[in-house]
Amino acid sequence: MIRDTTIAAKLWITAVWVLVGFFVLNLLAMITTVIFSSFATRWLGTWLPAGWTTKWYFTAWTEFQLGDVLLVTFQIVFAVVALSGILGVTAAYALARRDFPGKKLVMLLFLLPLLVPPITFGIPLATVLYQAGVGGTFWGVVLANLVPTVPFVILVMIPFIEQIDPKIEAAARVFGAGTFQLFIHVLLPMLLPGILAALLLVLVRTVAMFELTFLTAGPTSQTLVVALYYSVFASGVRAVQSIDAMAVVYMITTLVWLLIALRFVNPTQIVARAKHQQTAA
Amino acid sequence: MLLASSPFREIRLDQMSRAFGAHNALKSVSLSIRKGEFIALLGPSGCGKSTALNCIAGLLATTGGGIFIDDKRIDTLKPEDRGFGMVFQNYALFPHMTVRQNIGFGLKMRKVAKAEIDKRVEEALNLVRLQGQGHKLPGQLSGGQQQRVAIARAIVIEPPLVLMDEPLSNLDAKLRLEMRAEIRRIHNQLGATTIYVTHDQDEALSLADRVVVLRDGEIRQVGVPSDLYERPDHLDVAEFMGYRNRLTGKVVAKEGDRATVTVGNATLTGTARSSLKPGDTAVIAARADDVVAGEKSAQTVEAVVETIEYRGREFVGTARTAGGLELVFHAGQTAELGSSIWLSVDPARALAFAA
C-alpha cells in the first residue's frame, strides 16, 4: 500500500481514527450502561450502581411475561424464516438461471421492499391486513415481516446460485431429475451454506424488525422488540432496571444469531446485500 | 451390460434448427444416425456443434424441425424424459456426491432398486477401470479419473444415445490419447450409439465411424474419416482437415477429374473436387506432408525459407513465395533461412477447388 509520510497526512489519519474510536467508545458505553443498569440494585447520581443483583431479570420475566413473548417471537421468526426461505430460494433460482421478458421489472419489484422503509409501506399494509381480518394476529405479523425478507433472501441467493456451474444442473436433468428432484438432490446440498447464511440474516432482521411488527401485532402477537418498545414508552410505570433487564434479554436473542450468522457472512453484507459475495462452499 | 438390446434402429434429426434472436446458430440440420454408430460433430468454435448437441439432449429448445428415435418424436420431451447419457466438457460431476453416488444418480432418478443400482455401479466402475475409487468425492480425483466417472455416469443408465461434449479438452496431451482409446473401447464393448462433439480433427478422425463437419450452423460434409481426409468437398473442410497450403491460379487443363492449374510460373496438378473448366480460377490445396523441397522444374514453386524446424527424421519449414504466399513444406535435410528453394506438390494428393 501507499504510505503517506507527511505531517498533515499523519494528522489526518490520526483524526480519522480518533473519530472512529469516539464512536465505538460511545456505542460500547451505551450498551454497557444497559447491562450495568439491569444488574443494579440502585443507580442514581453515581458512576457505578450502589450494588449488584439479578432480581430484575426475575421481575422482568414475570412483569412482562417474557416467557410468552419469547415463545411468540420465536414462532413468528421461524415461520418467517421458513416461508421466506421457500419463496426466496425458488424465485432466486429462476432469476439466476433464466432470462425472460419482463425480468427487469420483476427484479425492481423485489428491490423495492428493501429500499422503501418499512414504516412507509407498513401503514397501508397494516390497513389492508386489518380489513382482511388478519391484522393483529400471528399470521398478520408473519405476512408483514415476509415483505422485506423474501426479497432479501432472493438478492442474497442470486449470486450464490450463479456461482454454481449450470452444467451440473444440466447433467442432473439429462440423467432424469425433474425440477423437484433437482432441488432436493443437487441444488439444496450445494446451496446449503448460502441458504443458511441468508436465513440467519433473515432471523436477525426479523427479531429486530420493529416497525412492521408494531403496526400489525395485536396483544397476543407481540414480538420482543415491540414489547420492549411498549415498556420503554410506558417507563415510569416499571423500574428502569427491569426494562433494562428486558433489553438485555432482547440483545442476547439478537446477538446470538448475529454471531452465528457472522460465521458465514461478512458484516458488510448485512447492509450491502448481494455485493461481493464470498464464495462459501 | 449391453446397450445393444435397446430396441431402436436410428436417430434422425430432421431440419433441426435453433435461433438465438436474429442469429441462426443451427440452420436446418438433417442427419440420421444408425444404432451403434459413433458420430463426431466437428467444427471450429461457434459452428453450432455444441448447440446441436444441447438441442439433442433437450437442454436447449429447438426453434424448428424435429428429432426422432425411429418414428417417435423426442424434441418435444424434457431432457429428463429423453433418457440419454451425456458427458460434459468439464465433467459436471456432482461435487457433494461420492463417485458411486454420481454414477448411480441416473438409476436413482429412475427409481431402480438399491441392490440393482449397487450392482450396476460396480460394473460401470470396472468398465471405466476405477475399481476401489467409488467412495471418493470428485474433488479427490485427477482429471482423467473424473472423466472416467463422467463416462461411467453416462453409460450406466444404458441410454439409447450417449452425447459427449468435448470430453477430452480439459486433459493434457498424453491423457487425451489414452482416454480417446478408452472411449472407443467402451463404445465398442457396449455397442452404444455415440455423438461426440469436438474441434479437434485428429480426435474426430480417429474415433468416429462418420464425421459431420459443421460450419456456420450448417452441415458442410458428412463422411467416413478417410473420405473426409482424402476427399473433402469444400475448401473450408479441406482447410480443417489439414490442407494448409493453398495456391490460387488459373485452370489450364482438365482431364477426367484431374485439373492442371498455373500458379505464377509453375504448373500444378490436383484432383478436382469442384466442377472446373479451363479458364476458371482455382485453388490447389495440399498438406504439408505433400509439399516437398526438391530440384527446380516446371512443376515447382520458388519460395524463400523463413523457418525450419527439426521434427525427428525430417524437417518441416515455412517458405514465402514472391507473391507473398506462405507455404508449409517437408524436407529431408535442413535448409538455410533466407535461401531460395523449389517446392513441388504431390499431384496424386493435391486437390483443386473452385475459388
Next chain:
Amino acid sequence: MASITASSSPSEYRLPLRQRLAVRGIDGVTLLVLPAFLFLLAVFVYPFIYGLVLSFTPKEGGLFGNYQKFFSDPFLYDTILTTLWLAVPVTIISIAIAIPVALRVRLLKHQRLLTTILVLPVTLGTVLVAEGLLNYLGPQGWFSRTLIQFGMIDRPLKLTNNYWGVFASLIITGFPFTFLLTLSYVSGIDPALEQAAATHGASSWQRFRHVMLPLLVPGLAIAFCLSFVQAFAVFPSAVLLGAPAGPTRVISIAAYQAAFEQYDYSMASAIAMIMAAVQLLIVVAILVIRNMFYRGSTAGGKG
C-alpha cells in the same frame, strides 16, 4: 449409407407451446419466480395501490381532502420539515465521516472486529438504541458525567427528550449503516488504480479527488439515498428519545397517530403517500445530481 436425409419440401413440425416458450426463456424453472412474485404483488403492491386510492377517499372533503388538510395544518405539514431537519444533517454527517473512515479501514488487514462492532447498532435496531441512549445520555448518564469530570461543562447537558436525543440515535444506527455500505463500494475499487495514480505523482488529496471520488460517486449516491430514506422514516426513537409532541414530531408519528389513534386510515394513507413522495423526490434529486456530476467529470477528463 444414406446419411443426409433429403431436405425435400420444408415440412415444418409444429412446435408445442412449451417449447416455443422455452426458447423465450419461459419454462418450469422460470415459473418458480411466480410464488414470490404473486406474494409481493398481494402484500406490497396491492396495499400500496389500495393506500393510494384510500388516500383520495377522505372522511370529509373532496378528492384531495386529506392532502388539503395536511398542507393547510401546520401541525401536520411541519412534520415534513421536522423530519428533513433530522434526516438531512444526519445523512450528510454520516456520509462525510463514512468516506474517510472507509478509505482508511479498507487498508486494514483485520477489519472484521471493527465491522462487527459497527454492525451491532444496525442489528440491535432503533428501539434498543433509544433505550440505551435514554440511560447513557440522560442527566445521570455517563456521557454528561464524563464531560463534567473533565470540566468541560458545569451541569448535565439536556440530550434526551429533545432534538439531540433523536439526532444521536439516528447517528448511532445511521452511521454504521452508511459506513458499511460505503466500505463495500470502496473495497470494490481496484487498489491498483490508486497505486497507478501514485506512481504518476498524484498526492493523496489528488488521488482521492481525481481517482477515488469519481469512481465512488455512483456508490455514494446510492448510499446517500438509502441512508436518507432510513433516517427519514425515523419512528421509535423519535417517540422514545425525542419530544414527540413538539420538536421531534416526525412525519411517521403523524401517520401513526392518524391510523391508530384517530382510526382515520384514509388520512394515514395520505400521510404515508406524502412520506413516500418526499423520499422519492429526494432520491430522484440525488440521482439527477449524480448524473450531472458524472457527466461533468468525464467531460472534464483532461485532468
